[in-house]
Amino acid sequence: MTLQLPNDPARSDVLSARPTLWINSLYRDDAIGDTCLPLVPDQVDVAQSDWERLAPLLETCFPELKKTAGAIRSDLTELHALREALGYGGGEFGRVFAKADSALPVAGSIKARGGVYEVFVFAEELARREGLIGDREDIRHLASAEARAFFSSYSIAVGSTGNLGLSVGVAARALGFEATVHMSSDAKPWKVERLRKLGVKVVQHEADYTTAVENARSAAEDDPAVYFVDDEQSRRLFLGYSVAASELVDQLQTFGVAVDADHPLFLYLPCGIGGAPGGVTYGAKKVFGDNAHCFFVEPVQSPCALVHMMSGSEELVSVYDVGLTNSTEADGMAVARMSAFVATVMRNMLAGVFTVDDASLFRWLLLAHEVQGLRLEPSAAAGFAGPGFIVKHPQGRAFCERLKLSDRLRQATHVVWTTGGSFVPQEQFDQFLEIAQASRSR
Ligand SMILES: Cc1ncc(COP(=O)(O)O)c(C=O)c1O
Incomplete structure (x- = not known):
């Protein structure tokens, strides 16, 4: 009904x-x-x-x-x-x-504002919490080989129709994180291909966007080494765009x-x-x-x-x-x-x-x-x-x-x-x- x-x-x-x-x-x-x-x-x-x-x-x-x-x-x-x-x-x-x-x-899309912001803010927060970077230290240290090695034991996950996945995937890989993007059935093949070339794991769902996000969320839930960018609830994404x-x-x-x-x-x-x-x-x-x-x-x-x-x-x-x-x-x-x-x-x-x-x-x-x-x-x-x-x-x-x-x-x-x-x-x-x-x- x-x-x-x-x-x-x-x-x-x-x-x-x-x-x-x-x-x-x-x-x-x-x-x-x-x-x-x-x-x-x-x-x-x-x-x-x-x-x-x-x-x-x-x-x-x-x-x-x-x-x-x-x-x-x-x-x-x-x-x-x-x-x-x-x-x-x-x-x-x-x-x-x-x-x-x-x-x-x-x-290449508005998603650069939210996705890049959330990944980089998370990276800095994680690095400060774990003592990888000190208060007065140059933020560029987070692009060093030492930082990449550190970030590589964490993974960033997101559900996407395409562009958010691209933005989060690009940002995550740039810092050395592992990344998994759960794509909805609407996602265009070129976006999937571009992500795979960057070393991002792409999970393609034969379902709509809401289902892709739900799957991404539950896959991330049980693993403390996974940070989930939650497009349905994230304040960080929202503020990045703002x-x-x-x-x-x-x-x-x-x-x-x-x-x-x-x-x-x-x-x-x-x-x-x-x-x-x-x-x-x-x-x-x-x-x-x-x-x-x-x-x-x-x-x-x-x-x-x-x-x-x-x-x-x-x-x-x-x-x-x-x-x-x-x-x-x-x-x-x-x-x-x-x-x-x-x-x-x-x-x-x-x-x-x-x-x-x-x-x-x-x-x-x-x-x-x-x-x-x-x-x-x-x-x-x-x-x-x-x-x-x-x-x-x-x-x-x-x-x-x-x-x-x-x-x-x-x-x-x-x-x-x-x-x-x-x-x-x-x-x-x-x-x-x-x-x-x-x-x-x-
Ligand atoms: C090109 C483009 N415009 C607009 C939007 C809408 O953004 P939101 O899903 O945050 O409303 C998207 C989302 O992926 C997009 O790719």
Whole structure:
């Protein structure tokens, strides 16, 4: 029996797997100040200083980080021609940008922020606890042969649809850890292959992501030498992502963009289990306050955050519970049940969720490549629907009316977070383009 979703303007679209926008009626000002939340904004500052302290080590482990002195950052690009091609040329769309995590160094996706952070913070914690490094000692000692030998008796495990596994696997192997990645059936073969080449043990499950995580968790539970990166519950992953929003502060200033009550900022964030988009949302609320409005985006058959948050249920609701299939080409977003931790934090903080179909993902992937030279995987193109939903869709217009933003849309800024793709092998990327071209010529 399927679960009943409450009455909502988006309900029938959701159940029929038609692209739609759901507005969160519990969205409210200063949600980040809620003292009942399981984390506090100061933790984002701690994560920021962790990244800074670890930067020399990251630079030593990953030569590609030399030019940023160990920082893992992405560019912000204003979309001029692409916004026209997407149908957002009019002044009512304000300014439109892409935040290109698709080209993030080390792991080629937004997962570099969470996965690399968690593995490196764990490594430092372990090394300090076991006396491998002293208080004043150079953090780069953790890249020494002695440290590698020490780390090699520990293993890092994670469940993944692909990109988190890549990021955790790359980070773990860079320090000398053993690593096991439990992949869901959605994982793309090239991601599996890349990990195996790095010496990561890949366990492929003929099951969805939730099952892959459960298997990873129980395999890790009995072994004290295994550290499990828990995508369903990890604060560390979440905080690693959260620091991303602070990059936007300087970047938007460089473009002369103000964010204040008269100049709202809209962020569009592809969502799987919710950790990456939730972390970025939390960070954005910390730095921009209520002038930033964050929306998750999910495939029409995998809208796990949407159905759970719309349901209002205390128990997690999955997409299967409402009769959807969780089937999509967007492997990073093929998740049937969101993280309970992220659901709690986002309850009053997330403005809404919109859904997209796979054909649109391929169309935008092709356009972004042709017009802007971006290299995206399907999941990463999902945010391009954002400006259209906010400005044109009845629920988007009602949202803007309610928040008194309708008159300010011309001064608004839309940031489409493009979350992955630069590591996609050429052959696979050509296949994406072919799929898109075939449906264009139909
Ligand atoms: C490219 C890409 N975008 C977005 C996401 C969603 O992140 P999360 O599962 O943390 O919501 C993923 C997850 O793997 C991804 O690979």
